[in-house]
Amino acid sequence: MGSSHVIQLSSDSDAERGTGMPNDSVLIVGGGPAGLEAARGVADLGKKAILVEARDELGGTPYASSYATLTPDLRDTEEEMAGLLGDVRKHPLVDVRLGTRVVKSEGRAGEFRVTLTGGDGAQVEEEVGAVIIATGFQHFDPGRETQMYGYYEYDDVITLVDAEKMMKKGKIVRPSTGEPPERVAFIQCVGSRDRQIGNKYCSKVCCGIASKQSIEIKRMLPNAKVFIFYIDMRMYGFWEDQIYWKAQEEYKVNYVRGIVTEIIRKGDRLLVKGEDTTMGRPVEVLMDMVILSVGMEPSRGTIEMSRIFNIPREDHGFLATQGGPLDTVSTPVPGIFVAGAAAGPKDLEDSISMGGAAAMKAVALLNRLQRVSVG
Template sequence: MKIGVFVCHCGSNIAGTVNVGSVAEEALKLPSVAFASDTMYACSEPGQDAIIEAIKEHRLDGVVVASCSPRMHEPTFRKTVERAGLNRYMFEMANIREHVSWIGKDKDANTRKAVDLVAMAVAKLTQDRELTPKTFDINKRVLVIGGGVAGIQAALDCADGGLEVVLVEKTSSIGGKMSKLDKTFPTVDCSSCILGPKMVDVAQHPNITLYASSEVADVKGYVGNFNVSINRKATYVDWAACTGCGLCMEKCPSKKSRDVFNEEIGTTTAINIPFPQAIPKKASIDPEFCLKLTKGKCGVCEKVCPTNAIRFEQKQETAEEAVGAIITATGYDLFDYTRYEEYGGGRYADVITSLQYERLLSASGPTGGHIKRPSDGKEPKDVVFIQCVGSRDKSVDRPYCSGFCCMYTAKQAILTKDHLPESQSYVFYMDIRAPGKLYDEFTRRAMEEYGTKYIRGRVAMVYPKGDKYIVRGADTLMGAQVEVEADLVVLAVGAEAAKGAPQLAEKLRISYDAYGFYMESHPKLRPVETNTAGVFLAGSCQGPKDIPTSVGQGSAAAAKVLALFSKDQLESDPQVSVVDIKRCVGCGKCIQTCPFGAIEEMDFRGMPKANVIETICQGCGICTSTCPQGAIQLQHFTDNQILAEVNAICQQTPAQNLK
């Protein structure tokens, strides 16, 4: 076998701490290596051309590139060798950047390790076999999880592109956080006026099936062929019959029910349509507060409903949907504002969250758009905004910046002045972070045109004095302690991962970070992809985002799905397990250990044998280490291939001769 080895400088990334020239020289001494050289950037066009040229000139059977992590460029180089006429699996990568040059400064030691890694890769390549992917049909339907603005955009773009879309929303209406906002920055246009039409489009689009009050219970399958179970929660109303007339809400006697939509500023009725623009505009019953469901007496809604839509006996149902791709747009939740005990959120009625304040500002909110203090209903004169509540604070395990709070605080200060011209707003801030188009101009407007007083410093504590609140903090620009008497204190709470995000990630088999935000496939170059094929991300589930970015990501994820579905068939990964029927004794241990249910028992001339369902196998290799006979082997990672690597590193290698 003739193998070519290419050792990449990666500029100075590798060459800075590895003697790449001598790695190539040592590689050439290995048996089977017919050609070795070092190259400035192996991934560049000239770099790839040089590989192709060498394959042709030296009639190479396989190629080793010693460069970076295969995460990014293994696909690149596989294509390169394919262009030169080799099978794409006759390629191995030795990671001498992340595993060598970036982690050690001792050039000699680094060089020795790089030589070892190259020797391992060469040894494996001698055992590699050509593999050919198979193709399979794909189901061109897409599931969108989450009906916030990112999910809405993704669903509409996919649907407009001709795909059938299944949109699943946890609450009884789509709209997400944006539907709770009064206005949006930096244009101060009405949030529900711009979102409302999109929500209606979702309801009316012939390609979109909407499951509201529903959650994804289980996801099985793989890219192109997912099977999704959806739990449809009991709403106690037959939505096919409900016309959304709202008569039940008028008559419901249980008027102290939790008003989730209004962020619990005020209360609602046990049967309710959360807000006037709700999609679907259907009533649902909160079983915790419904008198009929808790005490067995009442049933007023049942009597007044003109279409007899009330179903007190309704139970949760499960729906099954088959899709080929999934867009996750599950958004974020707000930081728990009671965690800063020094601000008294949850103890003092007039210390509220920014989203609660948004509901006070909204014309469809509990106060009809009049700013009134929750405690006594009076109009506030002095309003203090405290920024970074649950952002950029290691002590509450939220070291990250939530990104949008500076902007919405400026917006709320502007709106406060619009609503109450006599009022004075104060903003305690750490830094103003407004790096968007027209964003910084907007915060300046809040200061300069609207007279908002910006105080740079953290607030130490808030405490009541009479019917006012003393907000004490530092003014770090003046170098002094300041106290502001406030009628209302608004906490600019940060964003955190949506509740249940990690659990959903487990179902989707995607990764999430320490805070529960979903991991994109590459932070720069694959921002809406995940490492699970066919699962995409949009919006704040990946990290806090404002509306424009969320919408952009919704469209981006839709574009990715449309590109994926532009083919009728997909190639399956041939790196799956294969059973050697001669060795298999039919013990079934692999069937028990496979986490994906990819192995089944089959009958072979009257004997039980294991059989791998190639499209379900994820290539994890658990079965190969379970099989007592060594009968099941993961292609491209067979025992022989891995042992060749082990032998290479355990034997006296050229690396040791370098000493």
């Protein structure tokens, strides 16, 4: 497993027996945190980066879904990402193409020919030596199979993403009344860790995000009671201390180990029914608002890239890598790398680290191919 990258760069590879001089630029697909860092890395290492983003703005899901603040410091998303975006936009070696998608790819490492389509339908062909896929994730649709939470039925059942959008506007209110809620419940693991719907994985960030949002709700509405219903809390690394203990001790958020089985309307409130698994007894509590902690699934763009570049998908549907824990960015296709949530649930730290690693490996490959072709 760990030798996969060596195979990719070995002098026996087909790519290194290519006829012409390998192309010296790298295509990055996806302008979210992972793709931005990959583009900055490639350019800082002296190669040309072509950064293709399907939407009309860079910034990825944190921008497109209007995240208010980011972990762990609850700083404004736009402020937090401004440095990275600024570096990419002004770097002379980064060529940003907004509203653009990849529709076709031919060739191999060192000499890919990719066809790009812009919003106006016009097609251009580009030659690149390596490709980094950073097409990210999409949020689980809570109306899809978890009907008992009533996301499309009750206005006051919302998702983490809806809550971020509200917080971005500086307030948290019940959608049904426009009034601040007195009692708010988060339900964890919606669409994750659920074998019945086929998502047999933990989405990694939602325990931290729910805890972060519960702090924000308590800051905005100090008298509100906030409950988090969880199977088990999964806080990674420093988040345990920075977010979870802070929510519990400083902000008096109530963590309830339990499974919510159903939400029904009762008067103008929501009755949350389930089981408190610590006490081993049924619970029924009235809430003004319920926030569903929806997980991550591969985005449509990620699935599209798997087809266009012939990258296999791993068991959970994300793009496969073949280096195990020691190489998280090399796909089984020589010359094609992956970064961020396209490869599985990732937080920002993971996504940025993978973007940097993918840039380094892509540039190392180009340098190696060039040495072989000159020598």
